Amino acid sequence: MTESNRPLHTLFRALTNVVAVGYLACCVLLLAWAHSVSSGDTTDASLAGVWPLFATLPVSFVLFLTPGLPGGPGGLVLAVCVGALANAIVIGATLEALRSDRRRAGPTA
Numbered sequence: 001m002t003e004s005n006r007p008l009h010t011l012f013r014a015l016t017n018v019v020a021v022g023y024l025a026c027c028v029l030l031l032a033w034a035h036s037v038s039s040g041d042t043t044d045a046s047l048a049g050v051w052p053l054f055a056t057l058p059v060s061f062v063l064f065l066t067p068g069l070p071g072g073p074g075g076l077v078l079a080v081c082v083g084a085l086a087n088a089i090v091i092g093a094t095l096e097a098l099r100s101d102r103r104r105a106g107p108t109a
Helices: 003-015 018-038 050-055 059-065 072-105
Strands: none
Touching: 003 018, 003 072, 018 050, 018 072, 050 059, 050 072, 059 072
């Protein structure tokens, strides 16, 4: 494998980790739940968008408060999607690094 393909390969491996994919699925479910709750007339509608934002901290919060980006529901969806993707990459890369350290250590007696 060439050096130019290495970061892309590492990113792909991080995103195909089972835990990272599970995290992304939970974020999608939270975003869908927030959309369905906020479209109706319930008492939970006012704070429904906070939960997907909290689940994808810290990147989503920084993006949501950045001036110049769209506000409202579109800005929330953008912030949550980018935050979830960034967190999934970190989760997958961390687990991959832990696995490679365990493989290098070898069997323990």
